[in-house]
Amino acid sequence: MLPVALININHTPILLSQNRRKIPNELPAERLIQIANKNPVVDTFLKLAVIPTPTVRPGHPKEPEMKENMELVRQVTAKLFEELHPGITSYVDKYGSLIIKVPGSKGCEDRQPLMFMGHLDIVPADLDEPTKQIYPVLINHSIKEDIKEYIATDGTTTLGADDKAQVAIMWDIVRRFISEEKAHVPFEIVLAPDEEEDSASLIALDTSQFKAKYVIVIDGDEAFQITTGCASFVDIKIDINGLRGGHSGIDNRDDFISASDILTELGSVLGNGVVKWNPEIHQPLISKNIYEYEIKRTPNNAFSTKGHIYLSLRSLTREEQDNELGRIKQEVKRTEEKYKCIEKNLKITIKTDEQFPPWQGSTDNLLVKLLKQAAGEAGHSSVKIIPSHGACQANHLVPKRNAYAEEFISALVGPNLEDLHTVTEKADWRSLVEVSDWLYKFVQIYESET
Structure with missing residues (x-):
């Protein structure tokens, strides 16, 4: 990896850029910067989102740029986590996944870890120009009879909220436990580079290096929904x-x-x-x-x-x-x-x-129970529990085992996202904050009950 000092993660010039397309319902860039300054999870999402990281396609004319951007986002993500605590380590496995390990708090160092899974690659709007600069903007978005502030793009690229908004949530959870000095089990984090394509890194992932049994895949698109199975x-x-x-x-x-x-x-x-x-x-x-x-x-x-x-x-x-x-x-x-x-x-x-492979999870396992409890404590007593006809990282854990030869037990969650993989893709920034709070409470309950 590059020396930390050489990794530039200043997104403000891009947010203020005048070299982009103007769109209807757009709000001043200063408002988005204000939101980011007050909400670390939003700020981190924007730092990742401005780096266009399509899945690397061998032989593509833009392959060198794809590789360069993927390496950059791994470096930026690793730096963001490692700056939180000197004990946090990261490495890239031979298949390209960024692995981050967060030690448990004092007294929890030897507890069984909890795993978070996500991915760093995105779906570009234009396969011919997959590394085109992404310009996040804030818009007024009408939802039924309500108008909310959503983060979108200038309409020429996708946003990459799938899955960078969720990666930012993982980071925010770790940040809060460390900064607030709250008790927590160790975390093992796996961020794939190719989930949107063939998922070769996930198929080849050596899970015997992980001690975690319970896995939270943060890759959903509806807040306070728990997905317990995904289609093949x-x-x-x-x-x-x-x-x-x-x-x-x-x-x-x-x-x-x-x-x-x-x-x-x-x-x-x-x-x-x-x-x-x-x-x-x-x-x-x-x-x-x-x-x-x-x-x-x-x-x-x-x-x-x-x-x-x-x-x-x-x-x-x-x-x-x-x-x-x-x-x-x-x-x-x-x-x-x-x-x-x-x-x-x-x-x-x-x-x-x-x-x-098909992932046929359970609706009454420990993860679901604790996620429901945490949602209630966060003020959301109504939680949907359903399978999804999409696929996610948990599918690839079905045939695998951890370091103790245990099966993985997974659940999929995420914030409110709309129009994924299109030029109108958008993210409800408030739901990033809410889902981060939800999972923060979940980890607290998990630490006390396991």
Whole structure:
């Protein structure tokens, strides 16, 4: 890492910049700076947000800048934590995750740690210009009949509140326990560099180095909601090869088939969107998304001979996932056999890659109990407890064990965020403060009851 003195984390010039686009409902930059000065969690979020850190994509024209920015945000984050206490240490593992370890307070040094998980990468608005400067602005945002101050951008980039707002909350919790000299267990913090893409660092994460059993994943987008399970994510690639091809006029007859015919049929039988709906949680139980559908380009008077259809599958349960994967494979096999009599060299291959296993957590474990109690003490007696059709870091902990060979028990929480991964992404700055207070109380209760 760079020497601490060389790491610049002054975000004020960017907040005051005149080189950005003006947007409706925008409030003076001085108001945002005033909020940041009074609320350390907001200030830290802004320090991280102004560094555009898309997931590094090998081979991308902007790969060097992506790598440089990711390294910078790791350095800035490490510095912010390490400045809180001389006993706080950090390192980057060989897969790129920033690991931060916070010792317990006096008398709690040997207690089992509590883990926080999050990520440092963001989804850019423009994949061609993923490192474009982010300009956070304060806006008046209408919510039903109310108007609240939200942090947004100038409308040319995403905000990166997913997950930098949550990383700031982790930092604020640690800051408060240290500055207020309150009793707390050790903290183990894992911040991935690639959660928004293939999560390779999380798949490869060596969890035997961690002593924590209980994990708070701070990556949610609704305050005072506890997520206790997340859907899987399976990438499915179906390729079509071996067709003869031919002249689209002379050879256009019943015993001829093109890649476009097969792709059209497969797209129809595989289906897209919600496969099964769960009315209890008002979310899909299982869904598919066809994200790429391509035929190899040929002259306009020739049949297409190659093509592919790529889709993703999400499921809240392993059983539903396996059933749907089995059905997809059967449809691919049936389609290949159907046209083999016409095209003897036809080959339709399917590859599946489970990038996130399903996480089926419990709604009555210790974490949920203490989070509910802490929310009540923070003035929020109404707490939603639901699974999510999205995926998160907790999915990758399902098959892993800690240093004591224990299973991890996780819960997912976060502040109020809207329009994630878009140019209208925005964060309720007050909810950052509220969720930090909530989790601060949770850690206090956790320390006294474990």
